[in-house]
Amino acid sequence: MAERELKRKPQTAPREETAPEETEAPASGQGEKLKAELDDLLDEIDEVLEENAEEFVRNYVQKGGE
């Protein structure tokens, strides 16, 4: 078994000083906005997803390539 772990982040890769807004967690308002966007997206998926998912997936057969 391996006993030592590679350092998580090396000294040679100092983190850039990040602007405060990048390090702060998203404000709750923004979190709700993201959730609303995802909900809209999921509504769209419900609309455009192939109706018979099982058949759609089963019929997608490819020959190997390259």
Add this chain to the structure above:
Amino acid sequence: MSVTKICGIETEYGIHHVGGEGNPVASSSLLVNAYVADLARAGWDFEDETPGNDARGFAREGALPPEVETHLVNAVLTNGARYYVDHAHPEFSTPECADPLEAVLYDKAGEEVLRRSMAAAGRLLPPGQSIVVYKNNSDGKGNSYGTHENYLMDRAVPFARIAHLITPHFVTRQVFTGAGKVGSETPGSSGRDIWYQLSQRSEFFEEEIGLETTLKRPIVNTRDEPHADPQRYRRLHVIVGDANLAEVATFLKLGTTALVLSLIEDDAFGSLDLTLANPVKAIRQVSYDPTLRSTVELADGRSATALSVQWELYGLARKYAEDRGLAVLGDDGVGHEVLRQWEEVLSGLETDPVTVAGKVDWAAKLQLLEGYRQRHGLDWDDHRLAAVDLQYHDLRPERSLFARLDTEHLVGREEVTAAVTEPPRRTRAYFRGQCLRRWGSAVASANWDSLVFDLGTDPLRRVPMMDPLRGTADHVEDLLRASNSPEDLLARLSG
């Protein structure tokens, strides 16, 4: 010494002929032919005016690459790209690009070519039939098709050294290049054990190094076909990547790989040794762990997460940039943008992959799948999740799930439209594309490293282009502008 990292991407697209007879070669041919025929009507093709030129050119010169099956469609486009049928798939090879950002542009132009092809095929097919194209690498049933990258390298660097040092990158870069996949296709594994993985392709790799591309796929492919002066150049043919839809993912796939290859060429690894104990095992381990927490074993006995290996490579590349600059990735800041995005994506992945869903395909797809799964209370083996996975890659705007996401764009829509017909300006693709644009009917055949003109008088005239860095707009724009005809051009070239 590192050489300018001219690069390109070859993509084999998945194809489904709705209402068709199930012959993917015929359907792929129809798709590509429909596009090329449309071009001919628009007036930029190289057929019609002197019928028979193509066939005679191919037969006499044998100038096309050896793997070409000449009975199948094979077109060279005015943007310098090659568009053809490879085995049972339509394939688009970008022209030679001067840097990773330009490769993103032509990769996106390739998607547009495929979209236009679907529309053109739709106009030819009987009612009830259509051809649908997917930019993915697997059918979920154990069949994989490739997305290959190419990088120009210095021939003087021993291949064994390249293979040894690039392998840890190829195994771990999937944390940002993976396109994501529901379940597993490795015999014996089941979707219940592996509900979601980073890469479409990783579990198809069975060897560390080798020449194969279709069976016993190797992590490092040894195909030695430089399509350039073999004394000076090598073309590293990379078969271990996924097709990406996210632009940042494509940018980083090409950008980080070009950088690590430059480190190898310039002997900048120093004492850093990231040799993996078992790369074939490790590439699966990394793919099978969307938490990014599991470790792989290094040859010296240490263990490492894929992210920590990437941080090491990033650190090395950053130091290289400080010491030597990044002109090898172009002189307009593209190399520094690679470093910036690389750092941002690794940091984001470390915090929470959702934070990079606008940049990384597997994270974007996982977010969709998780949302959809929770909304409908689905188990991971539900067909609807496999359908979401597949439809993420559908190129039809009205069906594509990727197209509905708010992902980060690096290239503009107008630029992409221009790149469908115009070649890159900073590689030999410029000469190839411009000659086809202006004098297509006089070009008997085109190849990566030559153009053959048929001026109606024997013999055919072959123009070699053995250096990918020559034939650029800087070199030949004035010459082309001053030439009134292909005869005139050839006279000036030999004069």
